[in-house]
Amino acid sequence: MPQAAHYAESHLMDLLASFGMDVPYVRAERNTLFYRDGDGAEVPVLDLVGGFGSLILGHNPPEIRARVQELLDTQAPVHIQLSRNDTADQVGQLLNKIIQREFPDTEDYRIVYGNSGAEAVEIALKHAELDRLMRVSELFQALDWNASQALAAVKDGRATLPDDPSALPDGIQLPTDAVEFERLLGELTAHNAALAAQSPVYFALEGGFHGKLVGSVQVSHSPAVRVPFAALGFEAVFVPPNRLDVLQHLVDEKRATALDVTVTDGRVRVVTRDFPVFGGFLLEPVQGEGGIHVLPEDLLSGLKLICEGAGCPVVVDEIQTGMGRTGAFLAASHHGFPPDYLLLGKSLGGGVAKVSATLIRSSRYRPVFDLMHSSTFAKDGFSTEIALSTLRLLEADDGRVYRLARERGARITDALRGVAADFPDVLREIRGTGLLIGVEFAPRNDSPSTTIREKSRGGLLSFLSAGYLLRAHGVRVVPTGSDLNVLRIEPSVHISDQEIAQLEAGVRDLCLILRNGDARPLIEA
Numbered sequence: 097m098p099q100a101a102h103y104a105e106s107h108l109m110d111l112l113a114s115f116g117m118d119v120p121y122v123r124a125e126r127n128t129l130f131y132r133d134g135d136g137a138e139v140p141v142l143d144l145v146g147g148f149g150s151l152i153l154g155h156n157p158p159e160i161r162a163r164v165q166e167l168l169d170t171q172a173p174v175h176i177q178l179s180r181n182d183t184a185d186q187v188g189q190l191l192n193k194i195i196q197r198e199f200p201d202t203e204d205y206r207i208v209y210g211n212s213g214a215e216a217v218e219i220a221l222k223h224a225e226l227d228r229l230m231r232v233s234e235l236f237q238a239l240d241w242n243a244s245q246a247l248a249a250v251k252d253g254r255a256t257l258p259d260d261p262s263a264l265p266d267g268i269q270l271p272t273d274a275v276e277f278e279r280l281l282g283e284l285t286a287h288n289a290a291l292a293a294q295s296p297v298y299f300a301l302e303g304g305f306h307g308k309l310v311g312s313v314q315v316s317h318s319p320a321v322r323v324p325f326a327a328l329g330f331e332a333v334f335v336p337p338n339r340l341d342v343l344q345h346l347v348d349e350k351r352a353t354a355l356d357v358t359v360t361d362g363r364v365r366v367v368t369r370d371f372p373v374f375g376g377f378l379l380e381p382v383q384g385e386g387g388i389h390v391l392p393e394d395l396l397s398g399l400k401l402i403c404e405g406a407g408c409p410v411v412v413d414e415i416q417t418g419m420g421r422t423g424a425f426l427a428a429s430h431h432g433f434p435p436d437y438l439l440l441g442k443s444l445g446g447g448v449a450k451v452s453a454t455l456i457r458s459s460r461y462r463p464v465f466d467l468m469h470s471s472t473f474a475k476d477g478f479s480t481e482i483a484l485s486t487l488r489l490l491e492a493d494d495g496r497v498y499r500l501a502r503e504r505g506a507r508i509t510d511a512l513r514g515v516a517a518d519f520p521d522v523l524r525e526i527r528g529t530g531l532l533i534g535v536e537f538a539p540r541n542d543s544p545s546t547t548i549r550e551k552s553r554g555g556l557l558s559f560l561s562a563g564y565l566l567r568a569h570g571v572r573v574v575p576t577g578s579d580l581n582v583l584r585i586e587p588s589v590h591i592s593d594q595e596i597a598q599l600e601a602g603v604r605d606l607c608l609i610l611r612n613g614d615a616r617p618l619i620e621a
């Protein structure tokens with residue numbers, strides 16, 4: 097029986113093996129992963145990948161482990177589909193309490209559970225589209241009613257025919273009698289029906305990332321991630337993050353206008369009404385997978401105004417930036433405006449469970465969605481209990497975790513900026529916020545080292561560097577998915593001064609190697 101080297105992601109494993117990153121970890125605690133050396137002894141590794149942002153409390157946090165043990169010991173029910181899950185409501189209640197604190201006087205939010213971040217995005221897209229279609233239906237009901245009232249008024253002499261052609265599309269004439277007026281109403285209905293047949297408009301930011309499932313991948317900007325699957329979904333409209341003027345232009349260009357009739361003071365008028373063509377605008381307050389880019393402060397407030405004017409809901413994706421990572425519960429908290437949709441995931445699972453949450457303003461929520469979306473594992477008894485415990489840990493001691501994220505993040509950033517100051521030719525920028533930090537390396541496409549030069553040109557230098565840091569310094573990092581020149585630093589709030597010093601020493605050593613253009617340590621270590 098042939099034995100494959102790897103049955104799971106064998107190509108990726110081969111790539112990782114070429115950089116010495118195919119390490120089988122056997123234990124994890126706080127910021128440390130452990131593998132076994134040839135003698136079977138545990139070797140510690142400082143893990144700064146942090147589950148791609150899923151470990152704000154670290155690997156296997158003691159409090160979460162105790163809660164898991166308790167749930168198992170008491171045979172807590174996990175699969176309780178189509179029953180009442182009070183814990184799920186307690187999570188919703190606590191999240192609303194937090195949101196109220198972050199955004200005072202905001203209405204409350206309904207919560208829909210998913211299993212992964214991308215699922216939370218899919219849920220938001222599905223609900224936004226259902227909401228949009230219901231708004232279209234409500235508009236058409238109003239238009240039909242208005243048309244019937246106007247026709248009746250014209251037929252029984254209570255209203256005169258419309259005499260202002262300004263709202264009429266080209267080619268449609270004003271009526272001269274009730275028969276022609278009825279024909280006109282038919283043409284207005286056909287015009288409106290054509291709008292309903294158009295594809296909706298979903299905006300997302302260039303550089304943004306929202307997951308790799310079939311719907312969510314359509315709003316993830318990276319062509320490498322999205323384009324091969326474009327035929328499976330809708331075409332999102334991508335907007336440059338620093339160009340509100342472009343967004344306003346696109347909104348004006350894509351705005352759709354329905355035609356309505358009113359009867360005022362005995363006169364029929366043809367008027368225009370906004371047609372709900374905009375489904376939503378998705379954004380991350382800090383673009384993580386796209387290379388750790390903090391959005392400009394004024395962008396969100398300006399974007400919110402434009403979207404409000406267009407009737408376009410704003411979906412703030414905090415799957416990576418939420419749960420305290422940026423030094424507040426939400427990154428949007430720093431911008432002061434509550435979104436229409438708020439997405440959470442990753443760290444919501446306490447480092448041990450898979451759970452995500454799509455929060456939707458109650459005034460926007462469509463109750464029928466409860467009956468239209470589900471999944472076997474979502475809102476299960478285990479993950480909702482862990483989410484509740486995790487949120488309580490974040491909120492404890494008046495938000496000590498958020499203060500720690502700010503203080504630890506600043507300390508890491510300062511240490512790395514000290515290295516960047518000594519190696520401005522190697523490190524382009526240290527950026528991010530809280531414990532979401534990116535280290536951008538300058539390309540080495542002209543390095544005297546053939547290895548460094550070729551890896552740089554192939555976009556793989558960051559993997560060569562990560563493999564070196566792992567082997568020579570016991571520090572585990574990886575590049576961001578869509579910007580391979582950026583190493584992401586996403587530790588838990590428990591990162592120690594000694595661990596920060598370990599990271600700093602490793603990056604400093606790597607910079608010297610890259611500056612000297614001698615690849616041997618990168619390969620031999």
Ligand code: F0G
Nearest residue numbers: 148212213214305306307385413415416
């Ligand atoms: N939204 C954001 C902002 C994310 O960062 C991610 C995942 C997702 C959605 C999808 O979540 O992986 O649980 O389905 N980010 C990872 C990263 C992949 O590389 O930062 P998922």
